[in-house]
Amino acid sequence: MPRILIVEDEDIIRSAVRKLLQHAGYEVTDAVSVEEAVERDPDSFDLIITDLRLPGAAGTEMINRAPNTPVLIMTSYASLRSAVDSMKMGAVDYIAKPFDHDEMLAAVENILARRSPPESPATGDEAGGTGNEIDPSDIMYGECESIQKVFTLIRKVAPTETTVLIHGESGTGKELAARALHLLSPRASKPLISVNCAAIPESLIESELFGHEKGAFTGAVSARTGLIEAADGGSLFLDEIGELPAEAQARLLRVLQESEIRRVGSTQSRTVDVRMIAATHRNLKAMTRTGEFREDLYYRLNVMQIRLPPLRERRGDILGLARRFLARQAEKLGRRDLRLSPEAMQLLQRYRWPGNVRELENAIERASILADGDVIPPSVLDLDGDTDDEYIPDTLVEGNHEQMAPREPDSASDLSLEDYFQHFVLENQDRMSETELAQKLGISRKSLWERRQRLGIPRKKTSGS
Missing domain, CATH: 3.40.50.300 (P-loop containing nucleotide triphosphate hydrolases)
Known part of the structure; x- marks a missing residue:
């Protein structure tokens, strides 16, 4: 079992990373400073994960204190330049806060895979010559x-x-x-x-x-x-x-x-x-x-x-993603029996998720905290949209997701729904008002505005708007 040393002075982050790695099967030790980490015999670990900014000596000092152990630097985006400089000093990689759990696990797996010799000559071929067996499904x-x-x-x-x-x-x-x-x-x-x-x-x-x-x-x-x-x-x-x-x-x-x-x-x-x-x-x-x-x-x-x-085109993955996020939250909160009610699961499947996977993760985290018991009801998911545009009709929840939004019969067969929306708006916004555009697309003016924002399509001023 690989041994990992975490050096982080913020209790919440240190605890979260420790639990994440322990849940993934690693043996984890932690410290709040370089001085304390040195007492743990850092060169006896397989990997050191350290914050860049620590009380006393900087996290990069671990590169010198444990020359035979790879060091992964954690940093905020504002300190990205310092993280790049630390790689010149010998750090193997950096990860910017706030980081996704899958991103952290992928970085750890990659570093440990590079450190370990291949088990057989076939390994490199199976991984496309990269020397490891990482697959996209391990990361996403x-x-x-x-x-x-x-x-x-x-x-x-x-x-x-x-x-x-x-x-x-x-x-x-x-x-x-x-x-x-x-x-x-x-x-x-x-x-x-x-x-x-x-x-x-x-x-x-x-x-x-x-x-x-x-x-x-x-x-x-x-x-x-x-x-x-x-x-x-x-x-x-x-x-x-x-x-x-x-x-x-x-x-x-x-x-x-x-x-x-x-x-x-x-x-x-x-x-x-x-x-x-x-x-x-x-x-x-x-x-x-x-x-x-x-x-x-x-x-x-x-x-x-x-x-x-987008997540609305991956309806079969919504509950799988929700269960993964819920398992993480249950682990973090110490509430292993947390589960979604049937009504909550139905609501998750009906919602359009304009914020996609990130919005789903946030919704599960929020609901896990607000739920009074072990069963999460729909009310704490806080997915009440202002209009029905945020929801998919019940008749389509179990059906083909390609039917969720209308497409004009003359649209090009190689356009996705989002491509069609962009194409239609860009082609017609100079001669049509926002109301007319929304009516033609079969959505509300509010949804038209939100999709413009999401897809980065600027609104053109017209006399009829």
């Missing part, structure tokens, strides 16, 4: 046909160097898909650097991605390595790439075309070997028509596209 859950097709595509694409564009609504698991692509690739032993393009201020995005030289701008007191350069040899995941400003798009195109970067303020280019994985919830092709996104960059990124289905 799904049994319905649509998500199984995603798993099959990931297995085929991961061992290649092909650039991948992941498309999906918020909360569908785009970062988990990117992690699966990385862990199943020959680059699994190298870093996966994840960047949320929407979370970095526009004025800093080029410096963060490409790095800068000392004196390149006010405040640049020293040269810094960019996140693309930090991913050299590994994979770079650019989440919400549709939010990149125009200048950064042009520079990223050069990386894809020439495998070169140039730091801000530098005249010298540097060669990088990076596998690019991008993700968006927006319609990039439509954005190329409005000039918001470079068409040449779009075609460079869209070599292979993986579409993650």
Whole structure:
């Protein structure tokens, strides 16, 4: 049984990670500081998971105190730069808070798989040459046909160097898909650097991605390595790439075309070997028509596209996901007999889940806390929508999910329901009011507005709105 040492000063996080890993079958010891961790003989463990910021010595000190043990750094997104720097010091990987439980388990499994020698020569072949037996189903859950097709595509694409564009609504698991692509690739032993393009201020995005030289701008007191350069040899995941400003798009195109970067303020280019994985919830092709996104960059990124289905198209997975989330909450709360009532299960299946898997997880966590007894009733799920648009008719709950929303008979057969919505709105919003658009689509104005927000389609001002 692998032994793991957790070094974390926040009681809630330390306890949660310890219980998660113990439930997964690991032997776990914890400490609140580097000094206390050293007393535990850290080199006797198979893995050390440490927070970056600790009282006294920083978490990176564990790299020196246990030179023969891999160190996984936990950090907030605000400290992402420090986490990348720690990897240069010898950390094997980092994970940004708040992290998904599956993400933590996948990172741990990957590190331990790299540390352990293959049991037989066949192992590498079975894993596509990556030296481990990780599968997308170990990282993401799904049994319905649509998500199984995603798993099959990931297995085929991961061992290649092909650039991948992941498309999906918020909360569908785009970062988990990117992690699966990385862990199943020959680059699994190298870093996966994840960047949320929407979370970095526009004025800093080029410096963060490409790095800068000392004196390149006010405040640049020293040269810094960019996140693309930090991913050299590994994979770079650019989440919400549709939010990149125009200048950064042009520079990223050069990386894809020439495998070169140039730091801000530098005249010298540097060669990088990076596998690019991008993700968006927006319609990039439509954005190329409005000039918001470079068409040449779009075609460079869209070599292979993986579409993650929204949860409303995975109705067969809803209860399975709910049970997984409920089991975690029951473990965390010490209430092992927690279960969903039949009425609650029916409500979960009827709800449309505009926030997808993330919304389902939040609903289960909230209900687990609010439930008075061991049985969770529908009332504590707090899924009361303002209109019936949030729910699927009872007659369709057990039926084919393809029938859940109307499609005009003349729509192209290769368009998904979301693609059709985007296509219809973009084609007609200049000549139709919001009310007319909603009537044609068979939804309320509120639902039209919410889908615009979710899919990133800006509203055009018209005289009739």
